[in-house]
Amino acid sequence: MNQSEMVRSEHEPLVETIDVKTHFKTPRGIARAVDGVSIQIRRGQSLGVVGESGSGKTVLSRSIMGLLPRNGVIREGSVRYQGQEIGNRSDKEMQSIWGREMAMIFQDPMTSLNPVMKVGKQISESLRKNLGMSATEALAVAEKLLHDVRIPEPARRLNQYPHELSGGMRQRVMIAIAMACGPNMLFADEPTTALDVTVQAQILELLSEQKRERNMSLLLVTHNLGVVAGYTDEIAVMYGGKVVEKAPTKTLFANTKMPYTEALLSSIPRLDQPSHSRLSTIPGRPPDIVHPPKGCRFAPRCAYVRDLCLNEEPELQQADSPDHTYRCFFPVGSPEYLERRVELTRKGELVASEGSN
Amino acid sequence: MAGTGKAHLRDDQNVLLRVEDLVVEFPIGRTGLKVNAVSGISFDVLKGETLGIVGESGCGKSTTGRAIMQLPSPTSGSIMFDGTELTSLSGEAMREARTKIQMIFQDPISSLNPRRNVRDIVLEPLSIWNRGTKAEQLATVDKILEHVGIDPQRAAESKPHQFSGGQCQRISIARSLVLNPQMIICDEPVSALDVSVQAQVVNLLEDLKKEFELTLVFIAHDLAVVKNISDRIAVMYLGKICEVSSSDDLYRNPAHPYTEVLLSSIPVPDPTVAVKKVSVDGEPPSPVSPPAGCRFNPRCPNASDRCRSEEPTLREIEPGHFVACHHPLTGGEAPVTVRSN
Amino acid sequence: MSTTSVTPAPEDTIVRKKLGFGFWLCVTWIGLMAFIAIFAPVLPLKSPTANFLDSARGRPPYAPSWSHWFGTDKDARDVFSRSMYGARISLTVGFTAITAGFLIGGSLGVISGYYKGWIDRVSSFGFIVLLSFPSLVLAILLTSLIDRNLLTVSLVLGLLSIAPVGRLARAATLQYADREFVLAARQIGATNRRIIIKEILPNVAIPMSSLALLGMAVAVVAEGGLAFLGFSVQKGITWGGLIQLGSDASKTLQDSPWIAFFPILMLFLTVLSLNFAGDRLRTFFDVKETTL
Numbered sequence: 006m007n008q009s010e011m012v013r014s015e016h017e018p019l020v021e022t023i024d025v026k027t028h029f030k031t032p033r034g035i036a037r038a039v040d041g042v043s044i045q046i047r048r049g050q051s052l053g054v055v056g057e058s059g060s061g062k063t064v065l066s067r068s069i070m071g072l073l074p075r076n077g078v079i080r081e082g083s084v085r086y087q088g089q090e091i092g093n094r095s096d097k098e099m100q101s102i103w104g105r106e107m108a109m110i111f112q113d114p115m116t117s118l119n120p121v122m123k124v125g126k127q128i129s130e131s132l133r134k135n136l137g138m139s140a141t142e143a144l145a146v147a148e149k150l151l152h153d154v155r156i157p158e159p160a161r162r163l164n165q166y167p168h169e170l171s172g173g174m175r176q177r178v179m180i181a182i183a184m185a186c187g188p189n190m191l192f193a194d195e196p197t198t199a200l201d202v203t204v205q206a207q208i209l210e211l212l213s214e215q216k217r218e219r220n221m222s223l224l225l226v227t228h229n230l231g232v233v234a235g236y237t238d239e240i241a242v243m244y245g246g247k248v249v250e251k252a253p254t255k256t257l258f259a260n261t262k263m264p265y266t267e268a269l270l271s272s273i274p275r276l277d278q279p280s281h282s283r284l285s286t287i288p289g290r291p292p293d294i295v296h297p298p299k300g301c302r303f304a305p306r307c308a309y310v311r312d313l314c315l316n317e318e319p320e321l322q323q324a325d326s327p328d329h330t331y332r333c334f335f336p337v338g339s340p341e342y343l344e345r346r347v348e349l350t351r352k353g354e355l356v357a358s359e360g361s362n
Numbered sequence: 363m364a365g366t367g368k369a370h371l372r373d374d375q376n377v378l379l380r381v382e383d384l385v386v387e388f389p390i391g392r393t394g395l396k397v398n399a400v401s402g403i404s405f406d407v408l409k410g411e412t413l414g415i416v417g418e419s420g421c422g423k424s425t426t427g428r429a430i431m432q433l434p435s436p437t438s439g440s441i442m443f444d445g446t447e448l449t450s451l452s453g454e455a456m457r458e459a460r461t462k463i464q465m466i467f468q469d470p471i472s473s474l475n476p477r478r479n480v481r482d483i484v485l486e487p488l489s490i491w492n493r494g495t496k497a498e499q500l501a502t503v504d505k506i507l508e509h510v511g512i513d514p515q516r517a518a519e520s521k522p523h524q525f526s527g528g529q530c531q532r533i534s535i536a537r538s539l540v541l542n543p544q545m546i547i548c549d550e551p552v553s554a555l556d557v558s559v560q561a562q563v564v565n566l567l568e569d570l571k572k573e574f575e576l577t578l579v580f581i582a583h584d585l586a587v588v589k590n591i592s593d594r595i596a597v598m599y600l601g602k603i604c605e606v607s608s609s610d611d612l613y614r615n616p617a618h619p620y621t622e623v624l625l626s627s628i629p630v631p632d633p634t635v636a637v638k639k640v641s642v643d644g645e646p647p648s649p650v651s652p653p654a655g656c657r658f659n660p661r662c663p664n665a666s667d668r669c670r671s672e673e674p675t676l677r678e679i680e681p682g683h684f685v686a687c688h689h690p691l692t693g694g695e696a697p698v699t700v701r702s703n
Numbered sequence: 704m705s706t707t708s709v710t711p712a713p714e715d716t717i718v719r720k721k722l723g724f725g726f727w728l729c730v731t732w733i734g735l736m737a738f739i740a741i742f743a744p745v746l747p748l749k750s751p752t753a754n755f756l757d758s759a760r761g762r763p764p765y766a767p768s769w770s771h772w773f774g775t776d777k778d779a780r781d782v783f784s785r786s787m788y789g790a791r792i793s794l795t796v797g798f799t800a801i802t803a804g805f806l807i808g809g810s811l812g813v814i815s816g817y818y819k820g821w822i823d824r825v826s827s828f829g830f831i832v833l834l835s836f837p838s839l840v841l842a843i844l845l846t847s848l849i850d851r852n853l854l855t856v857s858l859v860l861g862l863l864s865i866a867p868v869g870r871l872a873r874a875a876t877l878q879y880a881d882r883e884f885v886l887a888a889r890q891i892g893a894t895n896r897r898i899i900i901k902e903i904l905p906n907v908a909i910p911m912s913s914l915a916l917l918g919m920a921v922a923v924v925a926e927g928g929l930a931f932l933g934f935s936v937q938k939g940i941t942w943g944g945l946i947q948l949g950s951d952a953s954k955t956l957q958d959s960p961w962i963a964f965f966p967i968l969m970l971f972l973t974v975l976s977l978n979f980a981g982d983r984l985r986t987f988f989d990v991k992e993t994t995l
Contacts, residue, residue, distance in 0.1 A: 057556045058527070157644070172419070173645050201418040201583050204645055206627040228556045231631035254633045272561040273631050274586040280609040281568065282590060284561035290526060431890050457892045465890050473883035477905040486901070487891040534887070541891065 017088055018045035019222050020069060020107075020190055025082035025092070027061075027068045034295045035079070038064040040246035042082075048189065051216055051223035053233030053254070055269070056243035059291045062226045065243065066192045068092075069224075070107050071099045086190075104135045108183035112195040114175035118167040124151075125163030128182050135186045150181040154211060173204035177211065184215060191216070194226045209236050230266075231273045234258065239328075242266050245292040245302035248321075252329035262324050262336040265303045301332065309335055309345045367675030368404045370606045370684040377442075378545060378577050379430070380406040384439035386425050390650065398649045399425040400436070401601035407545070412571065412578040414592030414609065416585050416624065420646055421598040423581045427547045430579070431465055432456050444544065461491065464538035468550035470530035474522035480533055481507070481517040487541045502540060509573075510536045510566060528559035532566065539570065545577040552587060564591055585624050589613055597621050600646050600657040603676065607683040617679055617690040620658050656688065664689045726983040729976035736973055740790040748784040751940055755779045764959040774961040776948060782962055785940055786969050792853065792941040793970070797923040799857035801915055804864030804922075811865070812872025813907060817880050817899055826869065833866035839928060846934040856929070856936050860922050871914060875907045909988045916981030920974045927970055942970045 027039040039061045046052050056062045067073055069084050071094060084092035091102065111117045119127055128150060129143030138146065144163065151159035154177040167175055176196060183191055193212060197205035213236045216223045225233055233240055234254065241251040242263065250263035261267045271285035289306040292298055298305055304314040311334070319332045335341040368382065386400040400422040407413045415423045429436040432448055441448040443463065451459055467473040474483055481503060488499040504514035510532040512525075522530055531551060538546055548567065552560040564587060571578055582588045588595060589609045597605040597618065605618040616622045623642045642661050647653060656674050659665040668688050676686045679693025688696045739746065749755070755771065756763065756779045763779035765771060773782035815823035845859045879885065880903065888898050923942075929935040930943025949963025950956045956963060 057558055171645050201645075202585070202627040203418060203623055203642060206629070207643075209629075229629070230557070231629040234631050234633045235629060235635070258631070258633050269558060270631055272558045274561065274564070274584075274590045275631075276586050276589060276613055276625065276628060278590065280589055280592060283568075284564055284590065286561040286565060287558045290528075428886075433886060433889060457894070460890050461892050463890075465887070467883040467887065469883055473887050475884045475888075475902050475906070477909070478901075486888070486893070490892050490897065537887070537891070 018085075019048045019050075019087060020046045020224075021083075021085045022065075022069060023083040023085070025065070025068055025084060026080065027064050027073065028079040028081075030077040030079070031295065036294050037246045037297060038294060039068055040294075040297075042243075042246075042248050044241055044248065044251070046190070046222045046224060048222055049216070049220045050239065051213070051225060051237045053225045053227065053237035053240040054243060055227055055230050055233060055240060057228055057269075057291050059245075059294065060243040061246040061294070062228075062243050063194055066109070066194055066224055066226050070103070070109055070192060071096070072109070104131050104188065105186045106188055107190040107192065108186070108188040109192040109194065110176070110179045110183050110196050112198050114172065114179045114199070115167065117179060118175060120167055122166075123163065124165050124167065124170070124178055128163075128178070128185055131182065131185050146185070147181070150184055151178070153184065153215070154178075154181045155207075156181075172200055173207065176200060176204075176208055180208075180211065180215065184219070187219065188221065190222045190224070192224045192226070195228070196225070197232065198227070205232070212236070229273065230269055242269070245297055246294055247302065247332065248330075249303065249333070250331040252324070252326075252331075256324075256326060256329050260324065260329070262322075262329070262331040262338070263303075263333050264307050264309050264335075264337060264342070266331075267337055268308075301334070308349060309342050311335060311341065367677065367686060369676050369678055371404055371406050372408070374406075374408060376408045376410075377406045378409045378411075378444055379579075380440075380442040381426075381430065382440045382442075384426065384429060384441070385437045386422070386429050387437045395650055398601050398652055400429065401652070402439070403598070403601070403603045405596050405603065405606065407577055407579060409544075409577055410575065411594060412580055412592045414588035414595040415579065415581045415598060416583065416588045416595060417598035418583055418646055420600070420649060422601040422649070423583075423598050424549050426598070427465065427549045427579060427581050430547060431460055431463060461487070461541045462543050463545045463547065464541065464543040465547045465549060466531070466534050466538055466551045469554055470527050470534060471522065473534050474530055476522055478521070479518065480512070480520055480522060480525070481514065483522070484517070484533065484537045484540060487537060491541065493541075503536075506536045506539050507533075509570070510539075512536065526559075527555050528562060531555065531563050535563075535566065535570070539574060542574070543576070545579065547579045547581070549581045550583065551580075553582060553584065560587065567591065584628070586628050597624065600652055601649055602657055603686065604658065605685045605687075606676065607685075611680075611683050615680075615683070615692050617683065617685040617692050618658075618687045619662050619664055619689075619691065622691060656686075722983055722987055726980055729980040729983075732972060732976045733980065736790050736794060736969075739787050740794045743788050743791055746787070748787055749781040751780065751785045751788040753780065755781060764962055766959070767961055773965040774959070776962045777955070777959075782945070782965050785945055786942070786966050788940045789942040789945055789966060790969065790973075792936050792939045793923050793926055793943070794973075795853060796857045796860060796926045796936070796941075797919045799854070800860035800922040800926075801864060801918040803858060803861030804868045804918065805911070805915060807861070808865035808868035809872045809911060812869035812874075813876045813899060813903060815869075816873040816876025817895070817903060819880075823873075827873070830866040830869050830873075833863075834870075838863045839925075842925065842929055843932065843934050846929060851935065851937045853936055853939070856926065860925055860929075863925070864918055864922065868911075868914070868918065872907060872911060875910060876903055879903055879906045910985060913981045913985035913988065916977045916984065920977035920981070923970065923974055923977070942966045946970070 023043050025039055025042050029036040029038055042065055044052065054062045054065060071091065080092065082092065083090055086102065086106065125144055125147050128147035129140065132138045132143040132146055133140065148159045148163060151162055156162055156174060156177050170178065196212065197208050200208060209232065212223060215221065225237055227233055237254050239253050240257050241248045242265065243249065244265055250257065250266045257266065261270065268285065268287045272287060274284055287306055292302045300316045301314045301319050304310045307314065313334050319334050321330045321332055323330055371380065382404045383402050384400055385402050388397045388399060390397060403426065405413065415426060417423045430441055435449060446459060448456065448459060484503045484507060485499055488502065493499065507514045507517050512529060512532055522533065525533065552563050555563060567578065568591065570576065580588060580591050592609045595607060595609045595612050596603050597620065599620050605612065605621050612621065613625065616625055644661060647660060653660050655671045656669040659669040662669065666689065674686045674688050674696055676684045677696065678684050679690060685693065755775055757765065763775050764777050765775045765779065767774040771781050771783065773786060775781055811826045815826040842859055842863060846856060849855050885898060885902055888902050926935055926941065927943030927946065930941045931947045935941055935943055945966035946963050949966065
């Protein structure tokens with residue numbers, strides 16, 4: 006890499022998607038799982054992708070990594086890795102990227118590990134394949150990796166099968182496998198949803214620690230805004246296949262623009278509320294991605310909806326800072342929003358409108 | 363950490379369920395070893411109360427819920443429900459008794475038969491017990507489906523897979539309501555759902571509880587959810603109860619170090635709050651060979667020699683707040699007891 | 704599709720899955736065969752046993768012609784009408800065998816999968832014993848000992864299908880017996896009998912029913928094999944027997960291939976149809992269980 010390339014890689018995003026669309030052919034019609042998403046992730050940065058089931062968050066991360074079924078998929082837009090287009094590469098061409106450049110960990114560590122292969126073998130496999138190490142060399146590195154992900158007695162674990170490990174340990178093994186070839190970009194798809202709270206905290210801690218130490222980029226997919234709050238630099242909120250709000254984490258929480266983000270946030274039960282407080286909810290269900298609503302996709306569930314929202318789709322707007330964008334005609338804080346809020350409070354529906362359905 | 367001790371049991375006319383010295387063990391194949399899923403716990407639930415049972419996987423909370431239903435029956439201990447000792451009931455009598463206690467499970471999809479239509483699933487309890495004529499049964503089912511927010515018309519035409527996870531959980535709730543039970547045991551009813559849907563289901567349970575005058579046992583690993591819905595919470599660890607308290611008090615003044623760990627592990631949806639370093643390493647040890655003394659001692663930051671040898675019992679540190687710990691965070695050291703074993 | 708988010712929220716439009724043209728073609732063929740098998744005696748077919756000696760054409764066998772579409776065999780019997788009559792025994796044996804196998808093996812499998820414990824251990828051992836015999840040898844052994852009529856040959860083949868069917872039924876039951884909906888049924892007070900009939904059977908029966916078609920295909924082939932070796936129904940016309948006749952002497956197959964070819968074709972098309980239809984049915988009934 007020469008000097009100018011070095012400079013470029015400092016400033017250019019490590020991973021960039023431009024208007025990525027991933028549509029699936031289903032018997033009911035075209036499912037627009039990801040429908041025009043543009044995001045950037047810089048080196049060493051972590052991005053949280055947050056949304057409900059069906060928002061397209063999982064499909065987005067798989068689209069970037071090229072892990073999509075080959076049949077029945079329509080792909081559009083551009084995916085760039087270190088400035089190079091990788092969106093149109095074949096599986097074979099992606100082989101050199103998977104593992105070494107990008108890696109992924111999944112929600113359920115039990116089903117993503119091979120149950121009949123020893124842990125040590127599963128880790129050393131990719132080391133041997135991708136980095137051409139010898140078997141003994143690879144095992145030694147595997148032991149070090151297990152040590153890195155804070156697994157006690159790593160040497161003994163190498164000879165164990167996945168079912169002999171607890172859920173948290175298995176997820177650590179998954180992380181070790183993902184880390185094996187030193188990827189620049191790690192995708193974590195709901196990595197803690199299947200785990201207990203105490204273990205969840207440990208795994209999130211481990212992920213951000215690995216990210217720091219290796220100057221790696223992290224894309225964390227989750228349905229819980231609470232999970233990403235402490236562990237990401239930036240958050241993209243997805244709804245119905247689109248990014249509806251994107252901002253640096255602190256800005257997003259302090260200066261929420263999109264009523265959907267606000268609703269998601271307030272639906273998290275908080276410890277500091279007295280018990281039996283009414284929880285805020287979002288009425289209705291996520292949109293049908295085969296026949297999405299005409300205007301704003303969130304409009305049918307939005308407490309602040311107006312006629313315009315139902316008929317026209319809002320473009321991406323810029324908030325006070327250039328790195329904060331959202332898709333809403335009447336964002337949180339706008340006069341129309343405040344007006345409606347007063348109405349709702351007067352009618353005593355504020356909690357209820359965000360609340361029961 | 364000991365669940366042994368019954369200081370927290372209440373002498374109240376209003377007690378609907380009283381569990382004493384519940385032990386559940388499962389043999390492991392032909393090894394002669396056994397899983398000590400629940401090791402002698404006691405608790406009670408008043409009429410109209412919601413008891414939360416919280417703990418990590420493997421702590422025995424789900425086993426406890428199922429043991430109340432005698433699915434399977436516990437190894438030993440007593441379960442008094444509304445004046446009846448459930449453990450002594452015959453198969454047929456127990457089948458009848460179960461209609462007064464119902465259960466909702468974690469996986470909304472797996473708990474509904476994929477090949478039956480939804481209205482039929484909700485009707486099943488009534489048709490087992492022949493309550494009323496077919497027309498009356500259908501009317502009840504439709505009324506309850508509407509109550510939980512499911513369109514009866516759609517339910518009559520659809521199979522479970524045509525509904526979302528949250529809706530499936532509503533259907534499960536409807537099924538548990540048709541027999542008009544006194545108590546519902548909710549086993550992790552919202553852990554498989556999106557946060558936005560979780561809140562809907564929790565609110566629904568609160569509403570139904572009032573309307574149908576239900577008593578709830580709410581089992582979950584997420585203390586934030588449990589705290590919101592419960593009046594009283596029992597914290598479980600490795601088959602034992604370590605703390606019992608009103609839910610607001612538990613949050614304000616956690617006494618057991620494990621309770622504090624659970625509280626601090628809950629992610630706070632606020633980036634300006636610094637992420638607390640998790641004060642505990644590792645995961646619970648295997649319930650096949652639990653540690654001696656307090657079961658939490660290998661992971662506890664405050665463990666002393668006493669914790670490694672002597673099992674603490676539940677004692678009251680302030681009115682209505684009980685803890686099984688030698689060195690609790692509030693309420694002072696446990697008095698030294700001379701135990702003859 | 705493997706991705707969770709793809710499964711669309713099922714709105715008003717319910718899409719009916721289609722079985723496809725191939726399936727209906729196969730069903731038509733099977734139906735036609737069944738029709739012929741049942742009504743062969745009243746159909747305008749030539750007698751399958753009569754000799755159609757034709758002095759003008761010399762010594763039989765005669766090659767296919769207008770008067771004998773599939774030709775005749777060495778005894779100048781009409782291969783076409785014999786192939787039609789052959790469907791009778793082949794299909795009856797196939798159907799009866801698999802029905803017996805399903806009734807016995809299926810219920811044993813479901814019961815042992817549901818109750819587990821000693822019932823399971825005993826029946827599983829029985830299945831293993833049955834499976835450990837080479838099935839063709841066992842079939843020959845049994846049929847050589849008995850009076851070989853339609854019923855006994857069917858029952859022998861049925862006996863052979865008990866173990867594979869039973870094991871599949873047991874595996875399918877095990878998959879569902881620990882599901883939470885079974886637990887849910889118990890806690891609303893359902894009896895074991897009711898749980899088996901209402902909760903387990905609907906889940907097990909549909910995948911098994913597609914297996915029934917595949918199983919019938921196997922039984923038809925097995926009967927053909929037995930007949931070829933001379934151990935099937937005595938004095939009856941079966942496809943296996945016809946094939947055997949058409950290939951007994953070394954020269955027959957070369958000089959007059961039609962004698963064996965047409966029964967083989969019938970057997971092949973029928974078995975293919977059964978297999979294909981069974982396979983389509985299996986994918987058709989594959990319920991998607993997750994929409995989370």
